[in-house]
Amino acid sequence: MVLDGLVSSESPVTSGVPQGTVLGPLLFLVYVDDLPTRVSSTVWMFADDCLLYREVHSVQDTKRLQDDLDSLQAREHDWLMEFNPSECEAITFTKKTKPVHTK
Numbered sequence: 001m002v003l004d005g006l007v008s009s010e011s012p013v014t015s016g017v018p019q020g021t022v023l024g025p026l027l028f029l030v031y032v033d034d035l036p037t038r039v040s041s042t043v044w045m046f047a048d049d050c051l052l053y054r055e056v057h058s059v060q061d062t063k064r065l066q067d068d069l070d071s072l073q074a075r076e077h078d079w080l081m082e083f084n085p086s087e088c089e090a091i092t093f094t095k096k097t098k099p100v101h102t103k
Contacts (some may be wrong), residue, residue: 031079037074039068062102
């Protein structure tokens with residue numbers, strides 16, 4: 001990079017895409033485009049974010065959701081990617097007085 005006539009030193013880039021680039025969201029979409037077909041839960045994708053959710057009415061629904069999360073973790077490993085745990089969250093919304101819990 002050149003700024004005011006000064007040249008910065010070169011550094012090898014071993015992985016990743018710089019923040020704020022047009023290429024970042026494009027590469028994300030290439031990597032995750034087939035994700036909705038790989039899980040039984042609902043998937044919403046926007047820019048470089050992904051939301052996976054399922055309505056839980058039974059213990060079997062919780063198992064299916066966990067199976068989808070396990071599938072995503074296996075896919076992450078296969079594609080040599082890593083989820084950022086600090087940006088992952090689990091949120092529960094319910095009006096039930098006795099929500100479904102896993103065993």
